[in-house]
Amino acid sequence: MQTERKSFWDRLLTIDRRWLYLALFVNIVVFLLLPLRLPAVVSGPVRKFYNAMERLQPGDMVMVSSNWSASTIAENQPQLEAVLRHLMRKKVRFTIMSVEAQARDLSLRLAQRLAKEYGYEYGRDWAHFGFYTDLIVAIKGMTNDLHDTVKQDVKGTPTRELPVLQGIQSLKDYKMVIDVTPSGTVPDWISYRPKNLIVLYCPTSVMAAEAYTFLDSGQIEGMLTGAKGAQEYEQLLGVVGLGTRFINGIQFSHVLIILTILVGNLALLMKRLAQEA
Amino acid sequence: MDWLQQFLPLNEGRLGVWIGVVCTLAIYSILYRENPFYRFFEHLYIGLAAGYSLGPLFADIIYKYWVDPLLKGEWYWAPVVPFGLYLYFIYNERYGWVSRIIIGLLIGASAGLFFQAFSSRYLPQLNSTLAKPLWITDANPDMVISGVINNWIFIIFLLAVLTYFTFSFEHRGAVKRVATVGRWFLMIGLGAMFGNTVMARMALLIGRIYYLLSDWLGIPVGGG
Amino acid sequence: MLIDMGTTGGRVLMALIVLGFFVLAFGLIPLLQTLPPQGRRALIAIVTFLAGLFFATEFFLPLTEDDKNFLTPGVVPAQRVLQVIGSLALGLGTYGLIRLHLRNVVQKRGQWGYSVVLMLAFLTMATFSIWNTLAEKKLVAQPEFQKRGFTLLFDYTLVQLDASMFSIIAFYIYSAAFRAFRVRSIEASILMFTAIVVMLGIVPLGAYLSDHLLGLPTQVSPEAHPFSLESILYSLRLTEIASWLLNQLNAPVQRAIEFGVGIGGLAMAIRLWLSLERGIT
């Protein structure tokens, strides 16, 4: 009997990892298909993000810094989509810039798709400034003289001829910057932006915990944490986006992970008890 | 039968989705074990990624900031690319050191820019820390007891973790206890990071499975 | 000051100037090669120092009129130079990669077949991507096949491969969670308890469990006393604990880490600016 019980925990501990991968895959598929809808509890940072966006007036100028490549599409795309919808719904002018090569085309295509829905016209209501290798000097250049720094938009039109940039001389004439990013770009925005430019932050969840110090000091005025943050924001906007579709998969994979950690520790404990006995 | 019509890769959109699915399954095949199918698509990925970056690099930067001004007669921009190409001597045995002149230029510029970052990123955090009253006085009439408690917790946690990260004096007695507690508090911050990181990685996988279920198989997914 | 590019003479002059700078840059190298090792290190240190001096002085100089001092107009041109050099530096990574795989193919080393796949993918995508960005600026024609080819290579292949490659990590986290995450010390248990509370508290499930499993009040009336039973019970909800933990306990810890990183960064910036760092420059 003795060897039988130990071998069960041993077998469990040395289970082939491919069974675990299958368990995770099946768990996500099941809970994605489940028509269960749990209302999101809107967290403080998301509420502050929404309020800051609601305070925007039609015609205000906003910079969207989209720096995510396809590797974090599942977290950043829902955020960018929700943010652009809110900007277009409030008739706010916006320009996009990217410091990641892929982000340039991903954000351009997403904005073009949404612009059709809201009747936004390229050049008149929004524009894309293309790719920059160095974010810090790009911010410093735009803070001093936007036209001389950017020179021309993605389509090659000189910025002075873009109707959307009416009355805009530099980044100081912008009201807000929204940084949708998987990497550490928000500290650069915090450090080099003009004094009164409001910073809103859409990080992948990995980067969220570090930003609570900036929320406490007010250096950023709102944050959407990954796809979960997008889900809460979509609920506030009354939109069913990717965040809402992913949330069941996210929360029940958390349950699976927690159970796994507990079972792992239990198996080790039982094995040690069995050895002592 | 018409759902088969919609499912098979007959028009360009469906062909695109099928290519995406083949790519996804090829990458996931490594979970079973390393195989030539995976290795082919991994090298395809690295080649495509490297090739793609040349577009934005050339058109949005080199063309816009060097070629276009030269075409407009601004001759003084001419030396930027020739001297910038020193970087490409890095692999050369004899002249390799020449690339370090330009690398030095980049390092020097980022060092010079750091002073503004230090003032704008860290000092406002210092300021917001000390603007946390520790008990209710008439100087701060609108303070509430819960705010005071949170301020005490905030400052104790901050100072304990800061003490943990000091190295130029021996940690003995009270300082040792503060530093040990500081490392426990650090674990709370790390736990918060851990929880969020797990959520991030799960979301990326969920995005892929959503693509397989919804875009490929056409099954309505999630959101109830 | 500008050269009139309208006339052929102007265009020839510009071509000569650009060629002249290329000849100057590469002609200078043999001259620089004559420098002894200390001379080379000194030259690198001077260039590094001057690049840093420009931005440091622009930051520290008092301002004349609105937010400007005499160096501020130089920031935009400096930005342009650094963007171009930055893009050449990024291109260096690609250059190194292609050089490595080209050598694999030439010397038939290891599984060079895969290197051929990589090279072909690189050349095709580079052509389509550069063509696409130039076509956007209406500098070249954009035939239908180019648009469809780029969509095929970018949207349907590169984007999908990139997304899949990074989604694998979820599987690794899951298998590592089972085998490696042990409650072996006080630290590890604090970390894991916090992680579990955060993982449950920030998703809608946390609220659902607090209502139905723990039966805690869903909201508290505004005028309730902070220490009344009702508000204490409310603050025990998973969502409240997680948000308090993130905002009140995690924030100071992250700020202490920030101060360490900031002070360390300032010390590092000074060492690099003055070329004190051994082993690098």
Next chain:
Amino acid sequence: MSYQHAADNWFSAIIIALIATAVLLNIARAKAGAQLYIRRIPGLDAIDEAIGRSTEMGRPVTMIPGLTAFGVVAVQSLTIFKYITKQIAKFVTPMRLLTANATVYAVAQEAIQDAYNEAGRPDLYDPDNVRFLSDRQFAFASGVAGLIQRERVAASFMFGEFFAESLIFAETGNIVGAIQIAGTVSFTQVPFFVAACDYTIIGDEFYATSAYLSREPVLLGSLVGQDIAKLLFVLTIIVGAIASTTLGQNHWFIKLLGMPGGWDAFWKAVFGGQ
């Protein structure tokens, strides 16, 4: 809320000048031969203990700088690996240093050879023990995992910059029952190392470890200078918190300590302003 120029609040220039002086002064002292004190962090005891236990088993020890590109962190990782190699040379324990960066691979060859020479055992140095597996993240990770399992490694030391693949090293090390010590400046990976390894050296401690081992003047001087700056921050926080309690949060003295526009508020309050 942010600074365009130091003129927005000259207090920031004062703080930067103080920290810069503390750092440069101590570097000069260290270079002039002064013996600067850096405490022996507990992580080093954990390394020694791991070395001791690994020699009893007689199985190899792995050292992984991970994907760290050549730079400040890589140089310091190799300093730590040199120390470990010198210790295990006494017990003739075999070692494997696995890297994903070509430059680090070349520099590591020299570092490990120096370590064996300094330990008086040049014969133990075998160039094949320092390996460049692959420059691709997951190809490198599976290469390391394969080696750890095949050679049933006794101890695994991971020092440098790590990314998502850190989990694969830690998990495989656990499967073969290896003792694992990690040290990294990449905070996002620290939680996984703490949960999976026997001991983890966190953030700034990494720099303290290599400074303690290498006794390199610039590192020592810089660390002592940084400590002074941290104590300066601690004092400012304590004085500031008391002041904001007694004088009120938006008193000019509070604004002076770090808030843009604080200098003008201080000037107006004290000198009545022009």
